Amino acid sequence: MQADYAAGVDLDALLDGEGGAWRRASSEDLKLMGTPVGLQPTEAIRAAWMGKAIGAVHAARVAALHNGELLAVRLEWEDPSEDGQLGDTTAFADGAAVLFPAAPDAPLMTMGAPGAGVNAWYWRADEDGSGRHVVAEGLGTTRTLDRELVRSRGVWQQGRWRVVIARALRVRSDEPVAQLEPGGVTGFGVAIWEGGHGERAGVKAFSGDWRELRLAAGR
Secondary structure, eight states: OEEEEOTTOOHHHHHOTTSGGGTTOOEEEEEOEEOOGGGSSSHHHHHHHTTSOOOSOOEEEEEEEEOSSEEEEEEEEEOSSOOOOOOSTTOOOOEEEEEEESSTTOOTTTTOBTTBOEEEEEEEGGGTTBOEEEEESSTTOOEEEESSSOEEEEEEETTEEEEEEEEESSOOOSSSOOOOOTTOEEEEEEEEEOGGGTOOTTOSEEOOSOEEEEEOOOO
């Protein structure tokens, strides 16, 4: 898949998933699978989900643009309910993330491994606008680095989410995060949480193995 070059398009325009910048962007449909119950990080979660279906969202349409400084990824998927609020312990918000390897051998299935991190740019419906910049180096190690670098915007209409998640191609960090550049190639993955299905943390749908994302060279 290619992240097309959008010269002169600013952050606000990139975050407008229905705007003109996206009209000619190439897209790809990704099949999603539920994370295996045996890979959930705690015994309590494994017991609670044993025998239940994980991964309510089965597919997502993905498109990407960059302006030479920022990469934006647009995700679209079907969801019959807009879950944008947290309530008691049985109410969870819809969420989505774009995942990148911070090291060439980082495994996506286990959210990285020691010394081979996975970097997630994470959106949640109850925190729309301010995304989370997340890293993980194995099951149960996910941690949020900040809520400033990643920007996001989501719109739910007629049973479908359209979410854009963006970050600078390169950032200053001592953490295992993705560093990207125009003309470069990276792996990427997608994860989606259906709050109405009780999904949160490691209970999610995701795209399985890494896919290839090529960033078009800037002009």
